Amino acid sequence: MSISVTRVFDLLKYNLEKFPKEEFVSGKIKGEWRKFSTKKFCETTDNLSRGLTSIGIGKGSRVAIMSANRPEWNICDYAIMQLGAYQIPLYPTLAEHDVKFILGDAEISVVFVADEQLYQKVKTVCAELTHQVDIYTFDQIAGAKHWEELTAIGATLNTVDLETYREAVAPEDILTIIYTSGTTGTPKGVMLTHDNLVQNFKKSAVLLPDNVTHALSFLPLSHIFERMISYLYAYLNIAIYYAESMDTIVADIQFVKPSGFSTVPRLLEKVYDKIVEKGKALTGIKKAIFFWSLALAEKYDINKSWWYNFKLGIARKLVFKKWKEALGGNIQVIISGGAALNPRLARVFWAAGLPVFEGYGLTETSPVITVNHFDAIRFGSVGMPIEGVEVKIASDGEILVRGHNLMKGYYNKPQLTDEAIDSEGWFHTGDIGELNEGYLKITDRKKEMFKTAGGKYVAPQMVENKIKEAPLVEQIMVLGENRKFPSALVVPNFEALKNWCKLKGIEFGSNETIVENKEVKAKFQKLIDEANKEFGKWEQVKQFALLPKEWSIDGGELTPKLSLKRKIILEKNNEIIEKIYKDAENYHPENK
The missing domain is CATH 3.30.300.30 (ANL, C-terminal domain)
Structure with a gap:
């Protein structure tokens, strides 16, 4: 029987049936790669789910994860969601007062933390709360409960029928509450459903080429952007490798040799600036060729003359080939989001044979609203809306969005929800933009003007x-x-x-x-x-x-x-x- 994916945790059975592999999710922790096969990942997840039931976690429970990217993050995520509980991600650098607010506001009963530093931070905060919070750690820490204690308990609970829990979860049920820090004010809990995420990764999946087989991940899973992409990778049979940290990305790229990764523009800017600095250090003909290639790349467009493409072919062989090698040599696509990408930078990367799909979205929209891709690209824009999503521009220039990606609302804040989503179901993004032949261009934040x-x-x-x-x-x-x-x-x-x-x-x-x-x-x-x-x-x-x-x-x-x-x-x-x-x-x- 073919598995249909209507809830996010359906991805596990879908992967086991369609494309089980030896390296499903891997992470580099303290210099060592830890790899999970599809089978081991699913078994560990099920054991953790059963273990969680032994401490009272079930449908509607609230469980948080506070950790940098690592396979345990995903295992906990799936283990929580297939019980019908809500997963609440906590960004590792959150200030204590924000952690305290979220733990209280979402009534969280269990927190998984990565290491000793986060354990001490959360332990201090939990001591000030009026309700009990159990803390489990991913690293072995003296005096702390380790997450594998729960998987060990779960392995003995053969009588717990997980299928009963799964069947009780509907696509429209809440999957997660994500607290957005925003640029001001108290965090708001964005309620996203299974269907929000499933529709988002299915409609975004059609944009990726078939030759993307393994991806490096370094953007935080606690943000909806990278989290949705991790589900997208699972849906498309793309193996995930988590970089150890931002400091090890160069070495990790060379080890994994990924065919894709997602990033924010700032990192692409840094890569570009370093390359230009090296170009300036060249002398003579090498320097001349480098800057000739760069000038050519800045004029890149999809539909250029044969003469331009001929010159670009030379530039790729002499200069841009080295750029590709610096990123592992196998890159088929880079996904950029989170902020505006400089159009000149986008042209240069595309010219170098490193296509950058720039998209646009918010936590409230699960997140993808629009994206550029091979079949539809316009530099300076954030692309066209994905299937099932409508975009229109209000009279004051604000971008309005409606569709399957729209959140259920802000947790415990009905008034804020009503302010954000109008009576016709349009979400007011707070961004200013313009539509041109279907392509969306972001010009500013409404509140930042x-x-x-x-x-x-x-x-x-x-x-x-x-x-x-x-x-x-x-x-x-x-x-x-x-x-x-x-x-x-x-x-x-x-x-x-x-x-x-x-x-x-x-x-x-x-x-x-x-x-x-x-x-x-x-x-x-x-x-x-x-x-x-x-x-x-x-x-x-x-x-x-x-x-x-x-x-x-x-x-x-x-x-x-x-x-x-x-x-x-x-x-x-x-x-x-x-x-x-x-x-x-x-x-x-x-x-x-």
Whole structure:
């Protein structure tokens, strides 16, 4: 009998029946690869499910996972969901107050944590809660309950009929509650159903080529983007390999030699910047060929002349072949999401024979709304809606979405749900965009747009993305709410900047001294002036400040999705911002 996938856990029987393999899910932990065959994975999952029933977990129970990517994450995920319980992912770097809020709000009774550090964090938080929470660890930790204690118990419970639990779960039942940190405020629990995810990975599956057989994964499973993709991989018979950490990606790519991976634009930007830095270090004919190839790649389009394609063939043999080798040599597709990808970067990667499918979605939409792919691509857009999803633009430019991917609502927040989803079933994304021949283009976040003192609206992301094209710029935030003109806080790419200083014979010491250097400031002024040419006078960045320290998740300036927490950045840099505008009053009378 053929297995039909209508609930996410159906993927396990589907894989056992259609394509069982020796390496189904693998993860590198402390330098060692741990590999699960399909059979071992499914047996372990079933044993854990039975073990969970012994501590009272069943339909409607709440179980959390707080861990970096590893096979145990997936085993726990499937073990929880096939009992009809809700799985609540906790991002490992969440602050204690957020962990406490989520554990209380979702009434979580069991938490799986990866290591000692997370165990201590969750243990401290649980001591402050009014209800009992059991903690199990993936690593062996003295004094802590280990997750395999539950699988061992489960292996003895042959009388527990898991099929009874599975049959009680309907496609429209809740699979997970995902708390989104957002850029401000208390986390909101997004309720997603089995059907939300199943429809999303089925409708996205048609976009991937057949020759994707094994994938490297490093984006956090606690986000819906990578989690949905892990289900998509299982649906398409693609083996998953989890990188040990962001620091080991280069070595892990060379070991796995993946045919695909998903990423955020920031990582692609870093890969590109490193390649360009190496290109600048070349000399003579090699340097000339490198930059000729790069210029050619920036003009890439799907439908180019035979002459362009002939030249591109040469560039691929001489230059881009090495790019492919650096990513393992087998890449068929890269999936990019989470933020806007610079169109120039997309063209360059496609030209190099590394197709990047840029998509768009939110946690509330499970997540995919639109995506570019081989049959439908337009650079500068986030593609067309997947089958079964409708998109329209409201009168104020906001992107509205309706379809099978839309969440059930925000947990315990009916008023917020009503604000987000209107009476006709349209979800208001908070993003501003435009539709052109079916292709969606994101132009800004509705809440991030600001109005200058002159009453002009500025979409900061468009300006930021243009200035970020310069390899010397690592991070940037454009601001100017109720001010006379837009200004910017800029974090340089210090590695590239120090190399530039060496070439120019500029002495430098710490990051703090380098950002105060007059020649460095003049260089950044030039870069910003160049980018400003693309924008109207009211949108142009008139003043800026260079900051000595990169923004980070740990520092509180970025969300786990690497979006800017604009409010926090404004608060932390208030004195610098006030100085920017005070100095402008004194020295630039035209801005008065």
